[in-house]
Amino acid sequence: MSLAGLRLFALETSRAFGERIAIRLDHPLAEHEEREFEDGEHKARPLVGVRDCDVHVIQSLHGDTWGSVNDKLCRLLFFIGAVKDHGAARVTAIVPYLGYARKDRRTKPRDPVTTRYVASLFEAVGTDRVVTLEVHNVAAYQNAFRIPAEHLDTARLFAKHFAQTSSAAELVIVSPDAGGVKRAERFREALSRSLGRDLSTVFIEKYRSAGVVSGGAVVGDVAGKTAIVMDDLISTGTTMTRAAAACRARGAKAVVAAAAHGLFIGDANQVLANPDLDCVVITDTVPPFRLDPDLVKRKVTVLDAAGLCAEAIRRLHEGGSLVELLEGEADPAPQAKPSA
DSSP, X not given: OOOTTEEEEEOGGGHHHHHHHHHHHTOOOOOEEEEEOTTSOEEEEESSOOTTOEEEEEOOOOOOSSOOHHHHHHHHHHHHHHHHHTTOSEEXXXXXXXXXXXXXXXXXXXXXXXXXXXXXXXXXXXXXXXXXXXXSOHHHHHHHOSSOEEEEXXXXXXXXXXXXXXXXSOEEEEESSGGGHHHHHHHHHHHHHHHTSOOEEEEEOOEEETTEEEOOOEESOOTTSEEEEEEEEESSSHXXXXXXXXXXXXXXXXXXEEEEEEOOOTTHHHHHTOTTOOEEEEETTSOOTTSOHHHHHHHEXXXXXXXXXXXXXXXXXXXXXXXXXXHSSOOOOOEEEOOO
């Protein structure tokens, strides 16, 4: 396919994800330089011309062994600023995992609304558009930005996977809390269409205060069924294992956890090893580097989200519709990556 005028960059910590996008687009990554200085400062610059180009910059904002969320955010902002200074017609930040997206409202007196502050930083360096996958609260994310903020939900990505792997099972879709019911419902609708039969949705009572989670009543029927617990991300894994235990206690035959982003912090290795949870399905917006490789091999399936991002980039560049991508018949052809 011809994508004249497109410059596609992937900063180094997201290079592997960017290369998969480039393959899907049949369009090469543009060359750039990232240089470190002895005092901890850095610079990044394009090594090709960007004047009058439609530039897309790929960088996932999660902490890892390379650096913190703050390090990666700073590098992305500085690179976008440099590209704008050198005449890019439009710059789109492709952020598969958007750090600070969960802090989108005040839950305690004098709390920050960090999502809004991050949005202001993107706007300040001249970003024209931001694209991310499966944020915690879509309305809060989009309202935080004064520039277009596109959201790619992963419902059809997961629906394709489960339609292929669990078509014979009696399934029920579970939201681990009342706040995630809309996400679970979108997934239920997508999977029901893929399977050609209606599925039901249930949710689990959950309360969180000062980091302490309580509640566990299941609203709906899971007895004798395979429960797919759908969430936006897995952090420590405690929410998923609580949901799994509640479903098992009410007769679920099997429990699968599904989430776009797998952070797997803290005691996630021990938590996810819980036998109440049969397996975990995530995408590669955040590689599962914190998990034990044996656990990944036994219980984790990683879906490749590059096709979804690539098709979004193509449509944005050509003036196509993201609504049709997410709700229409076009298939971004997600594939399960080897988990080991």
